[in-house]
Amino acid sequence: MSSPANQVLQHRTVLLHEAVDALVQAPDGIYVDATYGRGGHSRLILERLSPQGRLIAIDRDPDAVAHATQGEARVTDPRFSIEHAAFAEMATVFARLGVAQVDGVLMDIGVSSPQIDNPARGFSFRFDGPLDMRMDPTRGESAAEFLARAEEREIAEVIREFGEERFANAIAKAVVARREAGEPLRTTSELAQLVARCVRTREAGQDPATRTFQALRIRVNAELEELEQGLDAALAHLKPGGRLAVISFHSLEDRIAKTFIAGHSKAVFDRRAPFAAPPQLKLRAIARIKASADEVAANPRSRSAILRVAERTGEGVAV
Structure with a gap:
Protein backbone atom coordinates (compact mmCIF):
# COMPACT_ATOMS: atom_id res chain seq x y z
CA MET A 1 0.00 0.00 0.00
CA PRO A 114 -7.38 14.87 5.77
CA GLN A 115 -8.68 12.16 8.10
CA ILE A 116 -8.96 9.60 5.32
CA ASP A 117 -5.63 10.47 3.71
CA ASN A 118 -3.57 10.47 6.91
CA PRO A 119 -2.30 6.91 7.50
CA ALA A 120 -1.80 7.62 11.21
CA ARG A 121 -5.57 8.00 11.68
CA GLY A 122 -6.31 4.50 10.37
CA PHE A 123 -9.45 5.35 8.40
CA SER A 124 -8.37 4.06 5.00
CA PHE A 125 -7.47 0.66 3.58
CA ARG A 126 -5.43 2.45 0.91
CA PHE A 127 -2.60 3.30 3.31
CA ASP A 128 -0.95 1.14 5.93
CA GLY A 129 -1.28 2.55 9.43
CA PRO A 130 -2.51 1.78 12.94
CA LEU A 131 -6.08 0.46 13.01
CA ASP A 132 -7.53 3.41 14.93
CA MET A 133 -10.46 5.14 13.13
CA ARG A 134 -11.37 7.42 16.04
CA MET A 135 -12.42 10.92 14.99
CA ASP A 136 -11.28 12.03 18.43
CA PRO A 137 -8.18 9.95 19.23
CA THR A 138 -8.20 11.27 22.81
CA ARG A 139 -11.42 9.39 23.67
CA GLY A 140 -12.84 5.89 23.46
CA GLU A 141 -11.48 2.67 22.05
CA SER A 142 -9.86 2.25 18.66
CA ALA A 143 -11.04 -0.16 15.99
CA ALA A 144 -8.14 -2.47 16.90
CA GLU A 145 -9.20 -2.45 20.55
CA PHE A 146 -12.80 -3.19 19.63
CA LEU A 147 -11.81 -6.14 17.42
CA ALA A 148 -9.48 -7.41 20.14
CA ARG A 149 -12.24 -7.77 22.74
CA ALA A 150 -15.62 -8.07 20.98
CA GLU A 151 -17.33 -11.45 20.54
CA GLU A 152 -17.71 -12.88 17.05
CA ARG A 153 -21.47 -12.24 17.07
CA GLU A 154 -21.04 -8.56 17.92
CA ILE A 155 -18.38 -8.04 15.25
CA ALA A 156 -20.63 -9.68 12.65
CA GLU A 157 -23.62 -7.55 13.66
CA VAL A 158 -21.60 -4.33 13.38
CA ILE A 159 -20.24 -5.20 9.94
CA ARG A 160 -23.63 -6.36 8.67
CA GLU A 161 -25.74 -3.49 10.08
CA PHE A 162 -23.37 -0.56 9.59
CA GLY A 163 -21.61 -1.81 6.47
CA GLU A 164 -24.43 -3.78 4.86
CA GLU A 165 -21.79 -6.43 4.16
CA ARG A 166 -23.08 -9.84 3.00
CA PHE A 167 -19.97 -11.64 4.22
CA ALA A 168 -20.07 -10.20 7.74
CA ASN A 169 -20.17 -13.61 9.43
CA ALA A 170 -17.14 -14.88 7.54
CA ILE A 171 -15.17 -11.72 8.29
CA ALA A 172 -16.03 -11.84 12.00
CA LYS A 173 -15.07 -15.50 12.20
CA ALA A 174 -11.70 -14.79 10.57
CA VAL A 175 -11.03 -11.84 12.92
CA VAL A 176 -11.65 -13.99 15.99
CA ALA A 177 -9.66 -16.93 14.63
CA ARG A 178 -6.66 -14.68 14.05
CA ARG A 179 -7.04 -13.20 17.52
CA GLU A 180 -7.19 -16.63 19.14
CA ALA A 181 -4.05 -17.61 17.25
CA GLY A 182 -2.23 -14.81 19.06
CA GLU A 183 -2.18 -12.41 16.10
CA PRO A 184 -4.81 -9.72 16.74
CA LEU A 185 -5.34 -7.15 14.01
CA ARG A 186 -3.27 -4.02 14.56
CA THR A 187 -2.98 -2.29 11.18
CA THR A 188 -5.24 -1.22 8.34
CA SER A 189 -3.41 -3.43 5.83
CA GLU A 190 -3.86 -6.50 8.03
CA LEU A 191 -7.62 -5.90 8.21
CA ALA A 192 -7.91 -5.13 4.48
CA GLN A 193 -6.06 -8.35 3.56
CA LEU A 194 -8.21 -10.42 5.93
CA VAL A 195 -11.42 -8.99 4.46
CA ALA A 196 -10.22 -9.57 0.88
CA ARG A 197 -9.85 -13.28 1.66
CA CYS A 198 -13.40 -13.45 3.04
CA VAL A 199 -15.33 -11.45 0.44
CA ARG A 200 -15.99 -13.89 -2.38
CA THR A 201 -17.67 -11.48 -4.81
CA ARG A 202 -16.74 -7.85 -5.30
CA GLU A 203 -18.72 -4.86 -6.51
CA ALA A 204 -17.28 -3.22 -9.59
CA GLY A 205 -14.94 -0.38 -8.71
CA GLN A 206 -15.15 -1.01 -4.96
CA ASP A 207 -12.44 -2.45 -2.74
CA PRO A 208 -13.71 -5.49 -0.81
CA ALA A 209 -12.75 -3.79 2.47
CA THR A 210 -14.90 -0.68 1.85
CA ARG A 211 -17.99 -1.84 3.73
CA THR A 212 -16.10 -3.30 6.67
CA PHE A 213 -14.04 -0.15 7.18
CA GLN A 214 -17.19 1.98 7.03
CA ALA A 215 -18.92 -0.24 9.57
CA LEU A 216 -16.08 -0.19 12.07
CA ARG A 217 -15.69 3.58 11.75
CA ILE A 218 -19.38 4.11 12.45
CA ARG A 219 -19.22 1.77 15.45
CA VAL A 220 -16.03 3.22 16.94
CA ASN A 221 -17.34 6.78 16.71
CA ALA A 222 -21.01 6.00 17.53
Missing part, protein backbone atom coordinates in the same frame (compact mmCIF):
# COMPACT_ATOMS: atom_id res chain seq x y z
CA SER A 2 1.22 3.46 -0.81
CA SER A 3 1.50 6.30 1.67
CA PRO A 4 0.86 9.99 1.07
CA ALA A 5 4.09 10.90 2.84
CA ASN A 6 5.33 14.42 2.29
CA GLN A 7 2.11 15.49 0.55
CA VAL A 8 -0.21 18.18 1.88
CA LEU A 9 -3.49 16.70 3.11
CA GLN A 10 -6.23 18.71 1.45
CA HIS A 11 -9.98 18.79 1.79
CA ARG A 12 -12.51 19.85 -0.84
CA THR A 13 -15.67 21.09 0.78
CA VAL A 14 -18.70 19.31 -0.64
CA LEU A 15 -21.85 21.23 -1.64
CA LEU A 16 -20.20 24.41 -0.39
CA HIS A 17 -22.36 27.10 -1.97
CA GLU A 18 -25.55 25.05 -1.95
CA ALA A 19 -25.31 24.45 1.82
CA VAL A 20 -24.39 28.02 2.77
CA ASP A 21 -26.97 29.54 0.41
CA ALA A 22 -29.67 27.44 2.07
CA LEU A 23 -28.40 28.02 5.60
CA VAL A 24 -27.75 31.75 5.96
CA GLN A 25 -31.00 33.71 5.88
CA ALA A 26 -30.26 36.34 8.57
CA PRO A 27 -26.83 38.02 8.19
CA ASP A 28 -27.02 39.36 11.78
CA GLY A 29 -27.75 35.93 13.22
CA ILE A 30 -25.91 33.22 15.12
CA TYR A 31 -24.92 30.18 13.07
CA VAL A 32 -23.35 26.83 13.90
CA ASP A 33 -20.97 24.83 11.72
CA ALA A 34 -21.19 21.56 13.65
CA THR A 35 -18.42 19.90 11.62
CA TYR A 36 -15.65 22.45 11.05
CA GLY A 37 -13.28 20.05 9.27
CA ARG A 38 -10.92 22.37 7.44
CA GLY A 39 -13.23 25.38 7.52
CA GLY A 40 -14.61 25.50 4.00
CA HIS A 41 -18.21 26.03 5.03
CA SER A 42 -17.23 28.25 7.97
CA ARG A 43 -15.26 30.68 5.83
CA LEU A 44 -18.11 31.12 3.38
CA ILE A 45 -20.63 31.54 6.20
CA LEU A 46 -18.47 34.32 7.66
CA GLU A 47 -18.46 36.04 4.26
CA ARG A 48 -22.26 36.08 4.34
CA LEU A 49 -22.58 37.44 7.88
CA SER A 50 -22.78 41.10 8.86
CA PRO A 51 -20.42 42.60 11.47
CA GLN A 52 -23.08 41.72 14.05
CA GLY A 53 -23.27 38.07 13.01
CA ARG A 54 -21.65 35.20 14.88
CA LEU A 55 -20.40 31.74 13.92
CA ILE A 56 -19.86 28.92 16.41
CA ALA A 57 -17.87 26.02 14.98
CA ILE A 58 -17.75 22.56 16.55
CA ASP A 59 -15.55 19.57 15.78
CA ARG A 60 -14.72 16.41 17.72
CA ASP A 61 -11.34 16.07 15.95
CA PRO A 62 -8.50 17.86 17.80
CA ASP A 63 -6.67 18.26 14.48
CA ALA A 64 -9.58 20.28 13.10
CA VAL A 65 -9.64 22.51 16.17
CA ALA A 66 -5.89 23.05 15.88
CA HIS A 67 -6.27 23.90 12.20
CA ALA A 68 -8.77 26.63 13.11
CA THR A 69 -6.72 28.09 15.94
CA GLN A 70 -3.07 27.62 14.98
CA GLY A 71 -0.75 28.28 12.05
CA GLU A 72 -1.34 30.13 8.81
CA ALA A 73 -4.85 28.69 8.30
CA ARG A 74 -6.19 29.81 11.69
CA VAL A 75 -9.35 31.88 11.75
CA THR A 76 -8.81 35.29 13.35
CA ASP A 77 -12.28 36.72 12.68
CA PRO A 78 -13.70 38.05 16.00
CA ARG A 79 -17.14 36.74 15.02
CA PHE A 80 -15.79 33.17 15.04
CA SER A 81 -15.19 30.67 17.85
CA ILE A 82 -14.61 26.93 17.84
CA GLU A 83 -15.37 24.23 20.40
CA HIS A 84 -13.85 20.76 20.74
CA ALA A 85 -17.03 18.71 21.00
CA ALA A 86 -19.17 16.08 19.33
CA PHE A 87 -22.73 16.39 18.02
CA ALA A 88 -24.10 14.87 21.19
CA GLU A 89 -22.51 17.68 23.20
CA MET A 90 -24.03 20.50 21.16
CA ALA A 91 -26.59 21.45 23.83
CA THR A 92 -23.82 21.57 26.44
CA VAL A 93 -21.77 23.85 24.18
CA PHE A 94 -24.71 26.23 23.77
CA ALA A 95 -25.27 26.30 27.53
CA ARG A 96 -21.59 27.00 28.20
CA LEU A 97 -21.59 29.85 25.69
CA GLY A 98 -24.86 31.28 26.97
CA VAL A 99 -26.62 30.75 23.63
CA ALA A 100 -30.35 30.02 23.89
CA GLN A 101 -31.27 30.08 20.19
CA VAL A 102 -29.45 30.05 16.86
CA ASP A 103 -30.41 31.00 13.31
CA GLY A 104 -28.98 27.97 11.59
CA VAL A 105 -27.10 24.70 12.09
CA LEU A 106 -25.02 22.94 9.43
CA MET A 107 -24.03 19.30 9.94
CA ASP A 108 -21.62 17.87 7.36
CA ILE A 109 -21.59 14.19 8.32
CA GLY A 110 -18.77 11.78 7.60
CA VAL A 111 -15.00 11.78 7.39
CA SER A 112 -12.91 14.61 5.97
CA SER A 113 -10.25 14.05 3.35
CA GLU A 223 -21.78 8.10 14.47
CA LEU A 224 -25.46 7.30 14.09
CA GLU A 225 -26.25 7.90 17.76
CA GLU A 226 -24.24 11.12 17.65
CA LEU A 227 -26.20 12.27 14.59
CA GLU A 228 -29.56 11.58 16.24
CA GLN A 229 -28.59 13.51 19.37
CA GLY A 230 -27.15 16.35 17.32
CA LEU A 231 -30.36 16.69 15.32
CA ASP A 232 -32.38 16.85 18.52
CA ALA A 233 -30.10 19.54 19.97
CA ALA A 234 -30.19 21.57 16.76
CA LEU A 235 -33.98 21.53 16.59
CA ALA A 236 -34.29 22.46 20.26
CA HIS A 237 -32.17 25.58 19.75
CA LEU A 238 -33.31 26.80 16.32
CA LYS A 239 -35.24 30.05 16.19
CA PRO A 240 -38.49 30.12 14.21
CA GLY A 241 -37.36 30.65 10.61
CA GLY A 242 -33.93 29.18 11.39
CA ARG A 243 -32.49 26.59 9.04
CA LEU A 244 -31.16 23.06 9.57
CA ALA A 245 -28.85 21.77 6.81
CA VAL A 246 -27.51 18.20 6.86
CA ILE A 247 -25.04 16.74 4.36
CA SER A 248 -24.79 12.95 4.46
CA PHE A 249 -22.64 10.54 2.47
CA HIS A 250 -24.28 7.15 2.85
CA SER A 251 -27.76 5.73 3.18
CA LEU A 252 -27.67 5.07 6.93
CA GLU A 253 -26.96 8.74 7.72
CA ASP A 254 -29.35 10.07 5.11
CA ARG A 255 -32.13 7.83 6.37
CA ILE A 256 -31.77 9.31 9.86
CA ALA A 257 -31.81 12.89 8.54
CA LYS A 258 -34.74 12.18 6.21
CA THR A 259 -36.77 10.46 8.93
CA PHE A 260 -36.02 13.22 11.45
CA ILE A 261 -37.14 16.00 9.12
CA ALA A 262 -40.20 14.07 7.95
CA GLY A 263 -41.17 13.24 11.51
CA HIS A 264 -41.26 16.92 12.45
CA SER A 265 -42.75 18.25 9.22
CA LYS A 266 -45.56 15.89 8.29
CA ALA A 267 -48.84 15.48 10.13
CA VAL A 268 -49.78 11.86 10.78
CA PHE A 269 -53.49 11.17 11.12
CA ASP A 270 -54.23 9.11 14.22
CA ARG A 271 -57.26 6.93 13.53
CA ARG A 272 -57.53 6.15 17.22
CA ALA A 273 -58.19 9.84 17.96
CA PRO A 274 -59.87 11.32 14.86
CA PHE A 275 -61.03 14.46 16.66
CA ALA A 276 -57.74 15.21 18.40
CA ALA A 277 -56.07 18.58 17.86
CA PRO A 278 -53.66 18.57 14.90
CA PRO A 279 -49.99 18.10 15.82
CA GLN A 280 -47.72 21.07 16.33
CA LEU A 281 -45.14 20.71 13.58
CA LYS A 282 -41.64 22.03 14.21
CA LEU A 283 -40.03 21.84 10.76
CA ARG A 284 -40.81 22.58 7.15
CA ALA A 285 -38.83 20.58 4.61
CA ILE A 286 -37.14 22.94 2.14
CA ALA A 287 -34.90 20.98 -0.21
CA ARG A 288 -33.01 17.83 -1.10
CA ILE A 289 -29.89 18.62 -3.14
CA LYS A 290 -27.19 16.42 -4.68
CA ALA A 291 -23.78 17.42 -6.00
CA SER A 292 -23.73 18.65 -9.58
CA ALA A 293 -22.06 16.71 -12.37
CA ASP A 294 -19.26 19.28 -12.43
CA GLU A 295 -18.61 18.88 -8.70
CA VAL A 296 -18.61 15.09 -8.93
CA ALA A 297 -16.13 15.26 -11.81
CA ALA A 298 -13.84 17.53 -9.79
CA ASN A 299 -14.31 15.68 -6.49
CA PRO A 300 -15.47 12.04 -6.78
CA ARG A 301 -16.06 11.88 -3.02
CA SER A 302 -19.07 14.16 -3.52
CA ARG A 303 -20.87 11.55 -5.63
CA SER A 304 -22.92 10.13 -2.77
CA ALA A 305 -23.51 13.42 -0.93
CA ILE A 306 -27.08 14.51 -0.19
CA LEU A 307 -27.98 17.86 1.37
CA ARG A 308 -31.30 18.06 3.20
CA VAL A 309 -32.59 21.44 4.34
CA ALA A 310 -35.45 22.23 6.70
CA GLU A 311 -36.77 25.40 8.35
CA ARG A 312 -37.98 25.78 11.93
CA THR A 313 -41.64 26.76 12.01
CA GLY A 314 -43.10 29.33 14.35
CA GLU A 315 -44.12 28.17 17.80
CA GLY A 316 -47.57 26.68 17.86
CA VAL A 317 -47.87 26.07 14.12
CA ALA A 318 -50.49 23.40 13.54
CA VAL A 319 -50.79 21.61 10.20
